[in-house]
Amino acid sequence: MGESVAEATITNWLKEVGDKIEADEAVLEIATDKVDSEVPSEVSGILIEQLFGKDDLVQVGQTIAIIETEGDAPAAKIEEAAAPAEVAEIEKTIETVKEVVTAPQDFSGSDKFFSPLVKNIAKEEGISVAELESIAGSGKDGRVTKEDILKYIENRKSGIVEAPKAVVPAPKAAEPVAAPVQKSQQAVPVSVNGGDEIIEMDRMRKLISGYMVASVQTSAHVQSFIEVDVTNIVKWRDKVKTAFEKREGEKLTFTPIMMEAVAKALKDFPGMNISVDGDYIIKKKNINLGMAAALPNGNLIVPVIKNADQLNLVGMAKAVNDLGNRAKAGKLKPDDTQGGTYTVTNVGTFGSVFGTPIINQPQVGILALGAIRKVPAVIETPEGDFIGIRQKMFLSHSYDHRVVDGALGGSFVKRVAEYLEAFDVDRDF
Numbered sequence: 422m423g424e425s426v427a428e429a430t431i432t433n434w435l436k437e438v439g440d441k442i443e444a445d446e447a448v449l450e451i452a453t454d455k456v457d458s459e460v461p462s463e464v465s466g467i468l469i470e471q472l473f474g475k476d477d478l479v480q481v482g483q484t485i486a487i488i489e490t491e492g493d494a495p496a497a498k499i500e501e502a503a504a505p506a507e508v509a510e511i512e513k514t515i516e517t518v519k520e521v522v523t524a525p526q527d528f529s530g531s532d533k534f535f536s537p538l539v540k541n542i543a544k545e546e547g548i549s550v551a552e553l554e555s556i557a558g559s560g561k562d563g564r565v566t567k568e569d570i571l572k573y574i575e576n577r578k579s580g581i582v583e584a585p586k587a588v589v590p591a592p593k594a595a596e597p598v599a600a601p602v603q604k605s606q607q608a609v610p611v612s613v614n615g616g617d618e619i620i621e622m623d624r625m626r627k628l629i630s631g632y633m634v635a636s637v638q639t640s641a642h643v644q645s646f647i648e649v650d651v652t653n654i655v656k657w658r659d660k661v662k663t664a665f666e667k668r669e670g671e672k673l674t675f676t677p678i679m680m681e682a683v684a685k686a687l688k689d690f691p692g693m694n695i696s697v698d699g700d701y702i703i704k705k706k707n708i709n710l711g712m713a714a715a716l717p718n719g720n721l722i723v724p725v726i727k728n729a730d731q732l733n734l735v736g737m738a739k740a741v742n743d744l745g746n747r748a749k750a751g752k753l754k755p756d757d758t759q760g761g762t763y764t765v766t767n768v769g770t771f772g773s774v775f776g777t778p779i780i781n782q783p784q785v786g787i788l789a790l791g792a793i794r795k796v797p798a799v800i801e802t803p804e805g806d807f808i809g810i811r812q813k814m815f816l817s818h819s820y821d822h823r824v825v826d827g828a829l830g831g832s833f834v835k836r837v838a839e840y841l842e843a844f845d846v847d848r849d850f
Contacts, residue, residue, distance in 0.1 A: 428480050429453045429755070432624070436468050442488060449485070452624065453755040456722070466490040478541065535565060542570050625720045636782045641822035644777050645831045649838040651793060652812040654678055657846045665850050669735055673850070676712070676767060677737035679790055682840035683765055684708055684730040684737075690833045694762050696783040697824055711761035711781060712741065714748040715770075722748055723781060725761040734850055768817075769793065775815035785825050788834065791815035 429451040436448050447459035448468070470487040473479055533554055535543075543553050548570075556573050558565040610619055622630065658673060665673040687694045687708050696703045710729040714722055724744035726732070732740060747753050763784055768776040769792035776789045791814045798811040818834035 428478055431473055431475055431477050431479060431485070432457065433475060434471060435459070438468055438471060440468050442466060442468055451479075456753050456755050456758055457751070458755055460485075462488060464488055464490050480541075480545075533565075536567075538567055539565050539570050542567070542574075546574050548574075623718075623720075625722075629721055632782065633779050636779050639782060640780050640785070642777075642780065642819055643822045643827070643830065645818045645820070645827070645834050646775055647816050647818075647834050647838050648813055649816055649841050650798070650811050650813050651675075651841055651844075653844045653846045654841060655793065655812045657844065657848070661850055665738075669738070669850075671735075671738050671742050673738055674741070675793070676790075677734060677741045678844070679767075679841070680710055680712070680726065680729060680741065680765060681732075681734055681737050682837050683763070683788060684710060684732075685840055686833055686836040687763060688730055689836055690829060692829050693786050693820070693825065693833045695785055695824065696762070697785060697821065698783065702824055705762040707760075707762065709760050709762045711758075711764035711784075712744065713764060713766035713778075714745055716751075717749060722753065722758065723761065723764060724748055724753055724757045725759065727760065763787070765790065769814065775817040777817060778819050780819055780821055785821040785823075786830070786833070787819050788837070789817040789819070791817065 430453075431449055432452045433450040434448070435450065436442055436446075442448060442462045442465065444463065444465045445461045448462050449460050451458055451460055466488040468486060469489045471485070472487070473483075473485050479485055535553065539553075542548075553565065553570075556565050556569055557563075558569055560566040560569070654675070658675065658678070662673045665671070691704060694705045694708055696705065707728055708730040710726045711723040712726065714724060716722055724747075726737070726740045726744065729737065729740075744753070744757065747757070761781065761784065764778075764781040764787040766776075766778050766787060767790045768778070769790050772792055773789075774794070775791040778787045778789045780787050793812055793814045795810050796813050797808055798813065799806050800809045800811070816834050816838060818830060820830040820833075
C-alpha cells in the first residue's frame with residue numbers, strides 16, 4: 422500500500438468463497454484516492470471467507486479474507502484436538518467479527534455530531550449508536566474525539582465500563598405511531614427531447630469533482646503570470662535529444678527541465694513548500710513534486726516525484742517518463758500519488774497559452790506550464806534593440822492567499838523564470 426496510505430475501498434472481489442487461488446493471483450481490487458490496484462494472494466489455497474464486502478472502507482493492517490492453505494488442518498480435526506473451552510472461545514471471536522462486519526452501524530439518526538474517524542472506529546468495534554452517544558466527549562462543544570473513544574474501548578475491554586443496553590420505548594396508546602421516513606434519493610435526470618445521453622460519473626470523476634469544489638471553497642486562489650524566453654532550452658534540447666535517448670534509453674521532453682527549475686526555486690523559497698492544517702502551517706522537509714497527467718479516459722491523476730530536488734536532469738527525466746507511462750497504462754501504485762508538496766501541470770500540451778489551475782489540497786501552490794510558441798520579441802544588444810523571433814511561454818502560478826501573499830507568490834514564479842532563461846546551452850545532460 423505504501424507508507425503514506427492508511428485506508429482503501431474494496432471496489433470488486435475477483436474471487437468468490439470456494440474458489441481456488443494460486444500464489445500471486447489477484448483476489449480483489451481496491452481503490453485509494455484516485456488509484457485502482459489489484460491485491461494478490463501471498464499463498465495458494467481456497468478462499469473460505471470474505472470479511473468485507475464491495476464498497477467497504479478497510480484500514481491498513483486489517484484482515485480482509487481467510488484463505489485455507491494445503492497445510493491447514495480440517496475444521497473437524499481442529500475441534501477434536503482443541504479443548505472445548507478453546508473451541509468455544511474461537512467460535513465466539515468469529516461470531517463477534519461477523520457481527521461487526523455484517524451489521525454496520527448507522528449513525529445518521531443521531532442528533533450528535535461524530536467525525537468520520539470516530540464513526541469508523543465505532544463500526545469496527547461494534548459500538549452502537551446509544552453507546553456512542555453515552556461517551557463523554559472532551560472536544561469542542563462536548564464532541565467525542567479519537568482519544569475519547571479509544572479510552573472508552575480500552576475501559577470496556579477491561580470491564581471498567583459496560584455497554585449500555587438499547588432501550589426501545591413503547592408508543593403511547595393515545596399517540597399514533599409514525600411510519601418510518603424514507604430518505605429521498607437523488608432523481609436521475611431525464612432527457613427532455615429523448616436525444617440526450619445521460620451518463621453517471623465514474624468513481625474517479627466523482628472524486629475529482631469533490632476535490633476541486635473543496636479546494637475552491639478552502640483556499641483563497643490568486644494568480645500571477647510571467648512570460649519566459651526559453652529559446653536556449655529549445656535549442657539545447659534539439660541538439661542533445663537524440664544522443665540523450667541513445668545513451669539513457671529515455672526520451673527527453675521539456676517537462677523534466679521545467680521540473681528541475683521548479684525544484685530549485687522551492688529550495689530558494691521554502692515558504693511555497695508548505696501545507697495548511699486549520700490555523701497551523703506545516704513546513705515540508707522534502708520537496709515532492711506532483712505532475713498532473715491526463716489518463717486515456719479523460720480523467721486526471723497527479724503522480725508524485727519524491728525528493729525531486731535531489732535528482733539531476735537524467736534522474737528527473739527517468740522519473741517523469743516512468744510515472745507518466747505507468748499513469749497511462751493504469752499501473753500506478755497507491756503510494757505514487759501520495760505525499761506531494763507542490764504541483765506542476767502542463768496545460769501547453771493541449772495548446773493552451775496559460776491557465777488558472779486549482780490548488781491540489783493541502784498544498785498552497787500549483788504552476789501551469791503554457792505552450793511554447795515562436796513570437797516576435799524585442800532583443801537588446803550592445804549595438805541597440807532589434808526585433809527577432811524567440812521561443813516563449815507563460816508560467817501561471819496559482820497560490821493560496823490565506824498563507825501566501827503576492828510578494829512570495831510572484832517572487833517564486835519569477836525565480837523559476839530566471840532559472841529557465843539562464844539555462845546553460847553548453848551543459849551536459
